Amino acid sequence: xxxxxxxxxxxxxxxxxxxxxxxxxxxxxxxxxxxxxxxxxxxxxxxxxxxxxxxxxxxxxxxxxxxxxxxxxxxxxxxxxxxxxxxxxxxxxxxxxxxxxxxxxxxxxxxxxxxxxxxxxxxxxxxxxxxxxxxxxxxxxxxxxxxxxxxxxxxxxxxxxxxxxxxxxxxxxxxxxxxxxxxxxxxxxxxxxxxxxxxxxxxxxxxxxxxx
Numbered sequence: 001x002x003x004x005x006x007x008x009x010x011x012x013x014x015x016x017x018x019x020x021x022x023x024x025x026x027x028x029x030x031x032x033x034x035x036x037x038x039x040x041x042x043x044x045x046x047x048x049x050x051x052x053x054x055x056x057x058x059x060x061x062x063x064x065x066x067x068x069x070x071x072x073x074x075x076x077x078x079x080x081x082x083x084x085x086x087x088x089x090x091x092x093x094x095x096x097x098x099x100x101x102x103x104x105x106x107x108x109x110x111x112x113x114x115x116x117x118x119x120x121x122x123x124x125x126x127x128x129x130x131x132x133x134x135x136x137x138x139x140x141x142x143x144x145x146x147x148x149x150x151x152x153x154x155x156x157x158x159x160x161x162x163x164x165x166x167x168x169x170x171x172x173x174x175x176x177x178x179x180x181x182x183x184x185x186x187x188x189x190x191x192x193x194x195x196x197x198x199x200x201x202x203x204x205x206x207x208x209x210x211x212x
Contacts, residue, residue, distance in 0.1 A: 077152045084147070085207055088157065092204035094142035100160055100202055101139040103152075108138075111160075115199045122167060123195040130164045132197065140204070158204055162197040169193045 080088075091098075102109045109117055126132070135155035140147045147153060170192050177186040 077149065077154050080154050080157055084157075087145075088147075088204065089206060091140070091142055091145040091147060092206055094145060096143050098140060098142050098202045098204065100134075100137045100158070102134050102160065103136045103138065104134065111199045111202075113199055113202050116165070117162065117197040117199065118168070119195045119197065121195070122193040123164075126164045126195065128164055128166045131200070132162045132164065134160045134162055156205065159201065160199065161201040162199050165196045165198050167193050167195055 097112045099110060099112045102111055104117070104119065105121070107120065111117060137153050137158065137160065138149050138151055140153055140158050147157070173190045175188045175190070177188060178184070
């Protein structure tokens with residue numbers, strides 16, 4: 001390599017290193033300007049504004065929550081209107097059995113008096129012979145009339161009682177677990193228990209009627 005070419009390369013490198021600003025040189029004007037200012041003179045950070053939601057209109061109906069899938073969800077019942085109370089005697093005096101669409105722990109059951117309900121779990125805290133009042137229903141009906149709730153019917157309009165008959169157990173299940181390329185096996189045993197209810201009473205409660 002000739003001396004002239006080497007000299008030109010060294011001059012270009014020196015020029016590039018001297019003209020490139022460092023981080024301290026870039027931040028020096030900013031620091032000097034803010035050090036000589038008082039806290040009241042420093043510009044505050046811009047605040048993010050949240051969009052304002054329009055107020056609900058008075059004619060808009062309230063939102064109705066869907067039917068919950070678990071037993072710990074809050075209950076939502078639709079209060080009885082004067083039109084419902086006026087037509088309730090027609091449903092109460094309808095001959096024949098009344099039916100109910102019940103919800104127990106998120107499971108729907110269509111029952112009439114005398115039906116047996118086999119729950120898919122063991123209900124804690126109950127014993128055979130206990131009487132339970134089921135007060136979560138989405139529909140009550142007879143042959144010609146049906147009362148529907150939004151989503152549940154007011155519990156003051158009907159009364160449904162069920163008697164705990166006992167607990168049933170399924171046959172023992174055996175499941176053999178084995179991993180690939182491994183001779184060792186593991187046997188898992190499971191035997192689930194279920195609570196059995198018998199619907200003893202379904203009746204409509206008219207306004208002014210005393211509870212039995």
